[in-house]
Amino acid sequence: MDCALVVVGAGPGGFDAALEAAALGIETVLVERENLGGTCLNWGCIPTKLFLGASAPLASLADHAKLKLIEYDPESVRVSLPALQNRKRKLIAGTHKAMTQRLKKAGVTLVQGSGRFTAPGVLEVEDAEGGVTSIQYKDAIVATGAGSASFPAIAPDGDAVLDPQQILDLETPPESLVIVGGGAIGIEMGEVFSRLGASITLVEAMDHLLPYEDTEIGGGLAKLLKRDKWALRIGERVASLKTMDGRAVLTMESGETIEADKALVAVGRKPNSAGIGLEAVGCELDSRGFVKTDENLNAAKNIYAVGDVNGIALLAHAATHQGHYVVRRIAGREEQPYAGGVIPACVYGSHEVMRAGLTEAMAVEAGGTVEVSRFQLAANPYAQAQSAGYGFVKAIWINGTLAGISALGHGVSHLVTLAEVLVREKITVDRLDRYVFAHPTLDEGLAEALRAPREAVS
């Protein structure tokens, strides 16, 4: 089989790149070993958001009941996890169908199987029955994504110790859940099962939750989760985690043990870069296994790597953005180096987190005079009306120029793209009035944070 472009991996990076390439008239073959949509659709963002969405009314009822605005019996309101699993499967199947149709309509050839580069210009795809298709290509995009990382002492076994993919398949909610890892996945899955009635213990080895986010955000989130009765073990290390007599038994380095019905290991992601013949076409991997790319996302001659597998930003929308760039480049429509710039990031749930641009620590690392300004969402009328007047928006300035905005609070994921635009534009307070921030909205909190007095960071 000959083609101009072969794309390996049909997650957000590869799928969108294939469609874009076909739209530009490039003869494209898309290779996928498992499901269209990759981790995001099948075992990541989408099912997690569905679980968070369906369980959100429970959290919202509890919040309003605390203020006595709503009266109800918590025992009488239940999320049906089997119904949710059913809906998840239907939703994903429906999306697979729609994606297949889009590929067909666009004229992209889909080849199911595991791709492996055997020589420059040749990718061999082995299907489930062992049949092999050889694809001769001019350009290739590697978009194979990443999977869950773990360590031998805490390796998920699929019994009581689960990885993020396995926990999304539970049909019965655990009564207790211990989570190793305080990143986005641990926080979001903890919130789902907390709402479904589980007592949550979360262990994070770093000194704050969400280690990639602002310490103030991580600290603020920890307070909120403690209020929600989570047991947090921050800055503590796990020695081992295994299933014993059907239950998860976690042993801390201190020797203390914590037992729970189930455990979730969410300690990061590792690239899917092995076994696909990257060495045969001259690609190099870094010490963690990510594919090295140059400023044009080139991994080797005529080979590009986009998305999680290149390690630049492990987010679905970053993969899509990179994929679009590479296709423009292959089509001769792009001569500039790849500029990801300000990539927005969110953590979803009752207490959300969003960031666009730098954290305070990143800004200090970058150098220059760093200042911060803050706005407390307690003073935001929209947040008050949601009975969610807590959290804050924090702006980071370097030498007087806006360099980042982070926020913690109910619904702040809705702010992320607007925040990104403001940071990309390096908006100044003098120019804020060129936009009208609708009232009452959370958006006003962004403007207030930018207008607030700045304080120097030592």
Place this chain on the structure above:
Amino acid sequence: MDCALVVVGAGPGGFDAALEAAALGIETVLVERENLGGTCLNWGCIPTKLFLGASAPLASLADHAKLKLIEYDPESVRVSLPALQNRKRKLIAGTHKAMTQRLKKAGVTLVQGSGRFTAPGVLEVEDAEGGVTSIQYKDAIVATGAGSASFPAIAPDGDAVLDPQQILDLETPPESLVIVGGGAIGIEMGEVFSRLGASITLVEAMDHLLPYEDTEIGGGLAKLLKRDKWALRIGERVASLKTMDGRAVLTMESGETIEADKALVAVGRKPNSAGIGLEAVGCELDSRGFVKTDENLNAAKNIYAVGDVNGIALLAHAATHQGHYVVRRIAGREEQPYAGGVIPACVYGSHEVMRAGLTEAMAVEAGGTVEVSRFQLAANPYAQAQSAGYGFVKAIWINGTLAGISALGHGVSHLVTLAEVLVREKITVDRLDRYVFAHPTLDEGLAEALRAPREAVS
């Protein structure tokens, strides 16, 4: 009392203008006859959003129950309207206190009473006890806002026939409510009381709900409300509405009568421009009573009018934006005519509406080649995860340039400021990739609508 600037009215226009003026070193007196915050805080947006916020879990439970994701007994979950009224009073009182402190800190003098211009440069303020304070000013800003409009045949009596302010004070939810007027206030209050168990009948004389919005938006909303069991009488006219034996009795022009526990009259707003001596200082009113202003928001020599009272855009954030402009002008920092540009607008609730820029009809009226492009939110993963995969985003193009974005759907008010930015920037599809639309978010729906195929409007 002498001052450089007197501001009459402490709603969003006047209050923010007074603070901004004080920040620029202008000696400012703020005059308010009733409560700080105006209609928006006391009898408008804020209490309505609080009522919508507190009742939202009921709607959300029902949505998820339809999909069998949540099981509950609807009878066992109740919003306490007395508790809500209590919280409303506390929230507003707390905001009054915070606003008073902000004025004090900024050095703005607050004078309570009804202001009346008696001659150029002189405003007399009469307090509740009849005492009069005479204020000599150099510049004045009229920001007296607007009140509820009605007609003699349907005049609210405060018994069973209520205006939008009176209905916000109910301590017991009606079992049936008839609403005259299908604008934002009618829709939002109808939603509140529908959630609280009332059967809703809504009469709108124009040919679609939300007459200022896109017909497609109004039509789509009508379908959703019918699904929610509202009785809609669109394109029909009311002959009379009055309280009889304690109940509201509405008679249609056809002679048909509709009875309900309560009725809400929400047929528009009328400016608070009478009795404040505007004629004494040379201001003119238009036929509906709005203060006429020039391109600099000047209503007469040294007199500016901002907010609802000038009739330009009856929205809190438009008032604030105009107030800031006028203060910059008075301070000698602004020489350009006022450019409101794209003013965002929302209708809140379970099925929200937002608009930034022109509707299709406005674009056709403006002339040029008009095209529209649409994206159905059923295909937006975030909307799907909220069990709210319905509604759409519609983009309007004139001669190939983006001129407006409207949306209907769950949570679309969160899109409004970002949509405004895209319309103000006249973003092109080629340049969309300069931003990264976070995944999964509703924001992606904006990008999808802009990328969708365009169809010409006849």
